[in-house]
Amino acid sequence: MDLFSQPFIHDNSMIESLTTNDKALIYTECHTRIEGLLETETDLIAGLANVSAVLKEAFHWWWVGFYLVKDKQLVLGPFQGPVACTRIAFGKGVCGAAWAQNETLVVKDVHQFPGHIACSAESNSEIVVPVCKHGAVVAVLDADSEHFSCFDETDRLFLEKICATLGHLF
Numbered sequence: 001m002d003l004f005s006q007p008f009i010h011d012n013s014m015i016e017s018l019t020t021n022d023k024a025l026i027y028t029e030c031h032t033r034i035e036g037l038l039e040t041e042t043d044l045i046a047g048l049a050n051v052s053a054v055l056k057e058a059f060h061w062w063w064v065g066f067y068l069v070k071d072k073q074l075v076l077g078p079f080q081g082p083v084a085c086t087r088i089a090f091g092k093g094v095c096g097a098a099w100a101q102n103e104t105l106v107v108k109d110v111h112q113f114p115g116h117i118a119c120s121a122e123s124n125s126e127i128v129v130p131v132c133k134h135g136a137v138v139a140v141l142d143a144d145s146e147h148f149s150c151f152d153e154t155d156r157l158f159l160e161k162i163c164a165t166l167g168h169l170f
């Protein structure tokens with residue numbers, strides 16, 4: 001089944017009722033689609049823009065996109081969603097913390113995360129996954145949801161797999 005010609009989720013109201021198996025199915029389809037898109041595209045912006053679009057189209061998250069490591073800061077990169085803050089310092093917010101720790105952070109309630117940067121008042125949960133090249137963080141993938149506890153270990157697992165395929169773009 002092609003989940004993109006027949007979407008599994010039509011809007012974000014369904015997202016809370018997704019089972020682990022549903023998520024795994026959608027991520028597997030996303031991964032295949034992303035692999036296909038990146039097979040022939042080596043440009044950083046073009047590649048990351050389409051990765052953001054595939055994930056947005058599949059999950060209808062509030063915001064999904066990339067911050068790129070530039071001059072010892074995270075700078076806003078390709079994304080899908082509302083206007084976002086453009087620069088994040090090392091260690092600051094969920095994105096800066098994931099960069100500093102070089103590990104994925106799953107935040108069930110962003111209001112409880114010390115130093116969370118609220119780009120949008122609508123966001124209630126978040127996942128940030130580092131993208132690495134030769135072991136160094138070169139970007140982070142950030143996804144935000146207006147639902148609490150939207151992201152879990154299944155999201156971590158599959159988003160880490162997707163991010164592991166992006167290093168060659170940098």
Ligand code: SME
Binds near residue numbers: 063085
């Ligand atoms: N909430 C993030 C900032 C980026 S926006 O959510 C798009 C953070 O705390 O780092």
